[in-house]
Amino acid sequence: MTKPAVSTSSFPWRWLVAGGILAVAAYVYFIALRPVAVVVPVVRGRAVNSVPGSVEVKAESVLPVKSEAGGRIVTSSLNPGRVVTKDEVLLQLDTGDVDIEIERIANDLEAARRRAQVGSTLRAERDNKLDSLNELERRVKAGAFSVAEFEREKRLYQQLVQRVDLEEVNLKLGVENLENALRAKQREKAKMTIVAPFDGVIAELNIAGKPGELIGRDFTLATLISKSRVVEAKISEENYAGLIVGQAAGVSFLSYGPQQYRATLTKKLPTANAETQRYTIHLNVEIPEDKLVPGLTGEVVIVIGQRDNQMIIPRRALRSKQVMLVESGQVVVRSVEVGYTALNEVEILKGVSAGDLVIVEELDTFRPGQRVRTRTAN
Known part of the structure; x- marks a missing residue:
């Protein structure tokens, strides 16, 4: 039996198909080997200039x-x-002993006041001496009494007047001392x-x-802790100057998860901590008072400026004043002009356009001109 002849014209097509398959496989393999760049598109939105800080709740x-x-x-x-x-x-x-002392001093004070009201016991002698002195003066004028003797009697009268004044001053001082002693004992009782x-x-x-x-x-x-609370925030030195009383803020507490509470800056303390060089501010937080437990900690973001319809990228995409973009599957490094900076986002004034893909993860692993695949960040 004779064998059928094999057609030699089909071999070139087979080789072409096999070569095409190998080329596609090699291309797919080559693409698959490219590193994956996690990217985020540049979007337009509200640019917020904010200042971050740490928060602690304290009893006032x-x-x-x-x-x-x-x-x-x-x-x-x-x-x-x-x-x-x-x-x-x-x-x-127990105030028993003090009460007895207060009663004794009060009795002494009453007696002292009566003695002071009566005055010196030498008042009558002083008055009689004055009458005698007036009579002697008339006799001196009539030439019936010695002038020298009259001057001696006059000096004796002055001494008597001084004794009366001194005794009455002492009586008044005794009253005042007893009044002070009574007040001291009453204060001791109050304590x-x-x-x-x-x-x-x-x-x-x-x-x-x-x-x-x-x-x-x-x-x-x-130890007594007041019911009123103070929410203190610590702000870095470079951010402190831009803060103004009345600015809005958002506060989150570690114990309450991601929930954010509105707050207002109410006070700026002018001195910084000597060790940390961080300044202290006070915040009024819109939160139920029973939730502000002393010792509670968290974070604050204070808004000091904002602009609408601006180019916004994630803050983690910025390295110094440069960003990495992916254009036609290739890494491109571009210098940018930075505007407002918030906690997680940055305003870009020049250097990018809406829709550009910026790399946001593992920036140190990429280099300019490198071919990459892209995956949008969650």
Whole structure:
């Protein structure tokens, strides 16, 4: 049996098809080997110039409650966590001994006032001496009495007047001293009643506070934390100058997740921390007061300027004053002019156009002219 003849004309086509397949495979393989650049398109939007800072919530006042007087406890309402109001009695010491002293001084004062009202016991003698002196003066004028003797009697009268004045001054001084002593004892008694200096919460307690317990002078009884809160933010030195009281801000707290609360800058403190060179500002945050727990921390972004319809790129795409773009699959480095800078975004005044693809991740791994594939960032 004879074999069919093989057509030699089909071989070139087979080689061409095989070559085409290999070329496509090589091209696909070559493209697949290109690194992937994560990009974000340049968009138009609102450019915001903002200042970042760290935030901490503090109690407006943290005050140790001390006893200025020593004594024995009669009553106490000191309990950790207890809410107290201004001038509420927290602890009462026994005032029995002081009351006795106050009563004694008050009696002495009443007697001293009566003595001062009566005046010096030498008043009558002074008046009689004055009458005698007037009579002697008439006799001197009549030539019936010695002038020298009259001058001696006149000096004796002056001495008597001085004794009367001095005695009455001492009587007045005795009244004033007793009045001061009475006020001092009354003040000492008042110090034996310890009251809350402001509305707050008792945070710590250093004594049991049981009736009959003895405490010493200047003993720290407890720590009182005020109900009012202060939200402090720390701002770097280079950003402090642009801040103005009344500027709007956004505050987020670590304990409350990504939620942001509106705030207003209310106070700028003029001195910086000597170690960190960061300045302190105060914020009024629109948040329920019970959420502002002392010790809470977070972040703040203060808006100091904004412009609409500007070129915006992610801040992480900016390296110095340059960005990396992908044009026709190739990396291009372009110098840009930077405008407003926010926490996560940057305004570009010159150098890019809307729709340009800027690289936002691993910028150090790319070089100008490098062929890349692109993937849009999430």
